[in-house]
Amino acid sequence: MVVVQSEDEIAAINMAVGSSLTGARSATATSGPGFSLMSEGISWAGMNEAPVLITYYMRGAPATGLPTRSGQADLKFALNVGHGEFPRIVIASGDHEEVFYDSIYGLNLAERYQTPVIHIIEKCLANAYSVLDMKLFTGSDISIERGLLVEGGEDYRRFAHSDNGLSPRAFLGKARIFYTGDEHNETGHITEESLNRLAIYEKRLKKLETADREIMEESMVNVFGDSENVVLTWGSTKGAAIDAMEELKEKGIDIEVVQVRMFSPYPKNYMKKILAGKSRIIALENNYYAQGAEVLTEKTGIMPDSYILKWTGRPVLLDELVDALERVIKKGEKKVVLHGGA
Amino acid sequence: MEEHEQKEFNDWCIGCGDFGILRSEELLAEELKLDYKNFVVVSGIGCSGKAPHFLTQKISGVHTLHGRAMAFATGIKLSNPSLEVLIEAGDGDTFGIGVGHFVNAGRRNIDMTIVVHDNGVYGLTKGQASPTLKRGEKTKSLPKPNINDSINPIALALASGYTFVARGFAYDVNGTKELIKKAIQHKGMALVDVLQPCPTYNDINTNDWYKARVYNLDIDPVVKSIEEVPEKVNAAISKSYEWEQKIPLGIFYQNELVPTFEERLNEDIPDYMSNYPAMQPIDSNGKTATKYENLIRARKVA
Numbered sequence A: 001m002v003v004v005q006s007e008d009e010i011a012a013i014n015m016a017v018g019s020s021l022t023g024a025r026s027a028t029a030t031s032g033p034g035f036s037l038m039s040e041g042i043s044w045a046g047m048n049e050a051p052v053l054i055t056y057y058m059r060g061a062p063a064t065g066l067p068t069r070s071g072q073a074d075l076k077f078a079l080n081v082g083h084g085e086f087p088r089i090v091i092a093s094g095d096h097e098e099v100f101y102d103s104i105y106g107l108n109l110a111e112r113y114q115t116p117v118i119h120i121i122e123k124c125l126a127n128a129y130s131v132l133d134m135k136l137f138t139g140s141d142i143s144i145e146r147g148l149l150v151e152g153g154e155d156y157r158r159f160a161h162s163d164n165g166l167s168p169r170a171f172l173g174k175a176r177i178f179y180t181g182d183e184h185n186e187t188g189h190i191t192e193e194s195l196n197r198l199a200i201y202e203k204r205l206k207k208l209e210t211a212d213r214e215i216m217e218e219s220m221v222n223v224f225g226d227s228e229n230v231v232l233t234w235g236s237t238k239g240a241a242i243d244a245m246e247e248l249k250e251k252g253i254d255i256e257v258v259q260v261r262m263f264s265p266y267p268k269n270y271m272k273k274i275l276a277g278k279s280r281i282i283a284l285e286n287n288y289y290a291q292g293a294e295v296l297t298e299k300t301g302i303m304p305d306s307y308i309l310k311w312t313g314r315p316v317l318l319d320e321l322v323d324a325l326e327r328v329i330k331k332g333e334k335k336v337v338l339h340g341g342a
Numbered sequence B: 001m002e003e004h005e006q007k008e009f010n011d012w013c014i015g016c017g018d019f020g021i022l023r024s025e026e027l028l029a030e031e032l033k034l035d036y037k038n039f040v041v042v043s044g045i046g047c048s049g050k051a052p053h054f055l056t057q058k059i060s061g062v063h064t065l066h067g068r069a070m071a072f073a074t075g076i077k078l079s080n081p082s083l084e085v086l087i088e089a090g091d092g093d094t095f096g097i098g099v100g101h102f103v104n105a106g107r108r109n110i111d112m113t114i115v116v117h118d119n120g121v122y123g124l125t126k127g128q129a130s131p132t133l134k135r136g137e138k139t140k141s142l143p144k145p146n147i148n149d150s151i152n153p154i155a156l157a158l159a160s161g162y163t164f165v166a167r168g169f170a171y172d173v174n175g176t177k178e179l180i181k182k183a184i185q186h187k188g189m190a191l192v193d194v195l196q197p198c199p200t201y202n203d204i205n206t207n208d209w210y211k212a213r214v215y216n217l218d219i220d221p222v223v224k225s226i227e228e229v230p231e232k233v234n235a236a237i238s239k240s241y242e243w244e245q246k247i248p249l250g251i252f253y254q255n256e257l258v259p260t261f262e263e264r265l266n267e268d269i270p271d272y273m274s275n276y277p278a279m280q281p282i283d284s285n286g287k288t289a290t291k292y293e294n295l296i297r298a299r300k301v302a
């Protein structure tokens, strides 16, 4: 493994993408300001079907915002980063064990679907400690998927058409390959010809449909408990929500926690199934708009009934969450804004 | 398959200096037996950026983003140091939007070569002033004379730590070929700034204008001991400021005493060159080849 300290995040993403063209697994990590700088490079990777993993450590934004504190306000930015339409895969971890396994899973997805994968963690996970059983990290059972690979040679076509949009991948040094950020033909040469544009554009986007079809929706969501009161969340709030579930039980209140783990592709059918017939959906997020819930609405038409939100950069604390959930469930409050923590 | 054989449609203007640079590269690729197995051309965005698509040799090409060819090339080279990596970029690419990457490449001294198509204008976007256009000059597209001072590519490369710095002239195909060839053979980061007439937008620095001024450098550019560095750098910088009357071509500076980035990595990772990242197996039978347990155990605190 080689690690390079780049001069800036523009260099970081483009070095990582360059590296991936040689067959090395490539990744880079950044927070909001750096992710903003990476957006053009991510668009190039999408256009050139280059696998790369970007770990996105979200802080309190906009700008440098609360630079030493946490946040979840960039979910929609991660989902839409880079100009143009291309497949972006977005996963979000809720605790350290998930962060570990998602980083490997993210690289598998990047190589299998030949596109950028954004792995969201938050400052409050990235800069925190937790005690975990070493047995959780056995390693030997971790699957590696590199997707379709070929040697290539002189007559190789990097962007050859196929039914599922995926073309067998060869590497620089092994095959005669052309890459370009301009629209290109199957060989990777520049062309603006209309019928080629139609076909190759669709080929790229088909890969996200393929991913949507192949990845089990059940693996994109964690469900804890079973209740008519659903706390809908993602990321680091997982911990407080699960702890609140136990505390509330002692007070005679049941909740179910639904943690979304993948936002693109989105588990729309499974979410519809889980949320069907629930009497209350409470969106819990570290941002102002409840962006994760907005994605749910966009994909399924389902709207939350109430909101527990926090954008002070501090993580959601157990006591304030228990209190807020009681207010929502017992008193029917529609929106509680949290500000706990020093 | 036929697509490879079909000659790419070359949309450069008639008389463009880029043709001279392309021809130099075709000749040297022939001489050095470069093909896709050992060679990658990485380009930026501009008229110059299309060069890899137009090369007739069986090479690989990566046409990247405006200003970012250096960063992509760095990722390619460090993951597969067995490849010869040639960067092809415009003067806007290199000294405008991408100047941060250009400067920082000097700090690393990776064994690569950047060929700058130095035409004084943003050719592809219709002739705005590039960072190498002199103050006071009014090329065809400018409504008023340029009020920015120009960057001196040679001096900037020297100050940044480039270990091979040369200047060519696009219509001197053989001379440019020799310079790029030497740059490729040089061990370390090399710049060849090629003066490239753009007959469409630069009506000042034309072929005739250059031909009346260019001459071959008469200095010994090679550093033979570290003590010589300040003297050789100073001589090169001093020569690089000649312009209005006489414009020197050739190698300004060459120093192979500085360790390359690859050599620096090799000190830390002893098998880096023989087992570079692009070669390393990632899986064995579908499972991870890395023993995560061992990595985690190594971090165990009492």
Ligand SMILES: Cc1ncc(C[n+]2csc(CCOP(=O)(O)OP(=O)(O)O)c2C)c(N)n1
Binding pocket: B045, B046, B047, B048, B049, B066, B089, B090, B091, B092, B093, B094, B117, B119, B121, B122, B123, B124, B125, B130
């Ligand atoms: C980020 C970004 N900004 C602007 C452009 C538009 N653009 C394309 S080429 C170019 C300038 C090209 O000039 P130069 O690098 O000197 O190359 P030349 O065409 O002269 O060879 C610009 C500004 C772009 N492609 N990307």
Ligand code: SF4
Binding pocket: B011, B012, B013, B015, B016, B017, B018, B047, B119, B123, B124, B197, B198, B199, B200, B201
């Ligand atoms: S605009 Fe200038 S640099 Fe571009 S192809 Fe035409 S002559 Fe060459």
Ligand SMILES: [Mg+2]
Binding pocket: B046, B090, B091, B092, B117, B118, B119, B120, B121, B122, B123, B130
């Ligand atoms: Mg130019």
